[in-house]
Amino acid sequence: MKPGTRLKSAACDTEVMVIRTGGGTIECGGAPMGEAKPDTAADLSADHSNGTLMGKRYVDADGAYELLCVKPGKGSLSVDGVALVTKDAKPLPASD
């Protein structure tokens, strides 16, 4: 999968742009994400339902994965079952 690929959640409205990725499975709401939405929605896993926020970047502990949320939803993001966390742009004074 290439950076710039848009992935959709099978379990909620979440959509992300892939900025960086490794070889694992990217999931949302506990279900694998794909470039197309499945015909039948997957169940939203209770363990992966903290929600996603528009414009937030999500990363793993090693920095191998980075996703940009371009559409929010009820599910939360994970890779191979391990939850991703938000990466905050360091607050800088506006410079332009």
Next chain:
Amino acid sequence: MNIALLLEMAADAALDRTALVCDGKRWTYPELLSAARGACELIRESGAEYVALLDESSEAAVIALFGAALAGVPYCPLNYRLADEDLTALLERIAPALVVGDEARVARIAGDQGHTVFARDTFSDKAQQAAPDEPGEYDAGEGVAVQLFTSGTTAAPKAAILRHSNLLGYILGTVEFAAADEADAALVVVPPYHIAGISALMSSIYANRRIVMLPNFSPEAWLRLVGEEQVTNAFVVPTMMTRIIGELEKGLDANVSSLRAVAYGGGKMPLEVIQKALEMLPDTGFTNAYGLTETSSTIALLGPDDHRAALASDDPKVRARLTSLGQPLPTVELEIRDEDGNVLGPNEAGEIYVRGEQVSGEYKEKSALDAEGWFPTRDAGYMDEDGYLFLSGRADDVIVRGGENMSPGEIEDVVLTHDCIGDACAVAIPSVEWGEAVGMALVVREGHDAPGEGEIKELVRARLRSSRVPEKIIFVDELPYNEMGKLLRRKVKEILAD
């Protein structure tokens, strides 16, 4: 990834907010996105390989920037202040292009180059009419988003290219999505062909901050618009700041209470101007932004707290930071290197090198990056022990006298301490004995008499070394600056050669 994503996200999240105000006309994000998609259709139909803008700032700059991105051709705003023959040469380099702006001029100076030309209003109208009902298939954003011709203060203009990845690296790394309050507004007065004019559009759109455009700068118009639109953020070049402060000093009745953050950059800010600005606008946060076209804008900044701390401090080291560029962004790496490429320590002067996602360092002809991805900025400077960056000038401006390297800035700063000198520029002049020697063009401060040459030479000899004493001194009415406040040393050299 395509930079159009920035506008798409804003259009999804902030449906009703005003995105842009220009000439009294208001645009929402969905309206701008729709027009950009229409512009993409026009660009594809025309078969253009570039989209050029030969015009002042307007909504057309936003529509052309993102329309070109969607179509997958570089957006190339041109400096309309250039002389005809220079502009003809640049247009030739991007033919065939879809050119937005001065139709008559393009017909006159580049009528035979195969361009498709639209006047500003025609372009905006046609783009809105051509907007498809459903978004189409757009470019993936793996190529070049923007091509800018450098101002060429030292040589012929180079075509710097910025990829989608460079610009997105900068915006995603430094701007929090939708971070602006609904009432926030950014006043954009930098011309559209300057990197700061482009990054201002992208960061404000991504932050969902209303853009207020002022196509033609005057201090009165700037101050009036700040009051009328309750502007909270603004970027200015030093010459603009000087004139705004001058206007406020004259007692112009202006409401600037909304102004929370003013950033400046693009040239050297005179110390007395920033000091006055801090005193006259005590509640405004000032940020000095340092960046280059080739780095997608800002790579180091001196923030509001540093400004206030420097102004209030008695410690000369802390006070000196008012003239510093601040610290590198956390998203870039920055090093000072000597001529042999060795990394230098604190307070050692050399060339500034920078590396990071936002750093393109690439020209159409070739990349200037080294094997490890570092970009030599050709700016000379040093960092103090706390990591504050100071600029001493362009590496190309260094005067080499008998093998000794001398920074023009150092000599200028000393001469500027003379009460009668208002402005100063030191450049290399040919010398039979030394290869190069110091030549200076000086401007006498208003209401003062020109000091004797001997007095200036003695001042430099006493404060610096005798090698730095100018061999030739001339007095001029004013120094040549470009419209961005950049001192044109090349022209000073020509004047001194006469």
